[in-house]
Amino acid sequence: MTATLHALFDELSKYLAENFDPIGDGVDIVVVAVGVYWLLKLIRGTRAVQVLAGLLALIAMSVLSQLFQLTTLIWIFDHFLASAVLIVIVLFQADIRRMLARVGRRVSPSAARRQETQILEEVSRAAQALAQKRVGALIVLERDTQLDDQVEGGVALDAAVSRDLLVALFLPYSPLHDGAALIQGGRISRAGCILPLSERQDLPEGLGTRHRAAVGLAEETDAVVVVVSEETSDVSVVCSGELSRKLDPDRLRATLREKLAASPAPASVAAEPEAGTEGSGPRDARLAG
Known part of the structure; x- marks a missing residue:
């Protein structure tokens, strides 16, 4: 496991050294951070907070299953995550409609x-x-x-x-x-x-x-x-x-x-x-x- 983490860190360091742009990537990070903050503020006090936490947990499990080559979990997540977005839209359409309405009120x-x-x-x-x-x-x-x-x-x-x-x-x-x-x-x-x-x-x-x-x-x-x-x-x-x-x-x-x-x-x-x-x-x- 230690060797795997070292290899992952080395690959990440190599990628950043070859591709990192201080200005462009810095702006990108700021925009994403502001967007995440705005999204969390928008869904505060709604059931969407619990849904988001659950989705993040599933994504983390999916990444870990890929990292440790857990074949069964990889197969499950490959088939589940593909339809997760549709499932969330169907189950929480009322919450999504309210969030979009809030966006509209801020825009207009x-x-x-x-x-x-x-x-x-x-x-x-x-x-x-x-x-x-x-x-x-x-x-x-x-x-x-x-x-x-x-x-x-x-x-x-x-x-x-x-x-x-x-x-x-x-x-x-x-x-x-x-x-x-x-x-x-x-x-x-x-x-x-x-x-x-x-x-x-x-x-x-x-x-x-x-x-x-x-x-x-x-x-x-x-x-x-x-x-x-x-x-x-x-x-x-x-x-x-x-x-x-x-x-x-x-x-x-x-x-x-x-x-x-x-x-x-x-x-x-x-x-x-x-x-x-x-x-x-x-x-x-x-x-x-």
């Missing part, structure tokens, strides 16, 4: 801003309409952290974000009104989902199940959550441990715009009705913990 920020503004307007109008009807809802806007691992169940929709559809999802006769509606990549991807409930005991008095679900999701992710109370018709926003309550239409739009401004990710929405009472409480409260 003005178009991304217009889409975000339209989504915020539809969400705000839906929240106000539901509040007027005294219909509860929980609307979660996804930012950098992917919500697929925190939001469970649901029925696939892949529909455009609109006031009318969001309102219809939470009316009492809707079969999905007891769950959450998740919007990703600028579209409502699922409805009827389940959100995690916070187990904290220090929440403001009078908060019901809906607010606990909003806080529970905000504890685990960087999501922005819009809550409509069925009991009081109040509209609230939860994000990063901060609870803003009793928001009128203008304050709701301003709060959503402020919370989402720090994130390049698209707005994504989820909703869920409440079982419990919600008191008046302060308009803004910091959820320390």
Whole structure:
């Protein structure tokens, strides 16, 4: 084994001595390093991180099998790695679509801003309409952290974000009104989902199940959550441990715009009705913990 490593090192040294260009190769290394950093930043918080780690492990095993001439492993990897790219695309097409959407938003920020503004307007109008009807809802806007691992169940929709559809999802006769509606990549991807409930005991008095679900999701992710109370018709926003309550239409739009401004990710929405009472409480409260 030692002789093999020495031979490999000698071959590498010989190759670098004959082919290394300080300027061209230096630029090449910098570009690749920046690209890898940008890719890792892009997939941060998604399942793609685990997939990338698995692929790197397989590639390392393939290199080792070639180095030590492990015939069986060489045959397996030759046949597996050829189709690995297609397997990844099929299994993680939703994640790939979101990553490409993020690339598009960085390339064309003005178009991304217009889409975000339209989504915020539809969400705000839906929240106000539901509040007027005294219909509860929980609307979660996804930012950098992917919500697929925190939001469970649901029925696939892949529909455009609109006031009318969001309102219809939470009316009492809707079969999905007891769950959450998740919007990703600028579209409502699922409805009827389940959100995690916070187990904290220090929440403001009078908060019901809906607010606990909003806080529970905000504890685990960087999501922005819009809550409509069925009991009081109040509209609230939860994000990063901060609870803003009793928001009128203008304050709701301003709060959503402020919370989402720090994130390049698209707005994504989820909703869920409440079982419990919600008191008046302060308009803004910091959820320390």
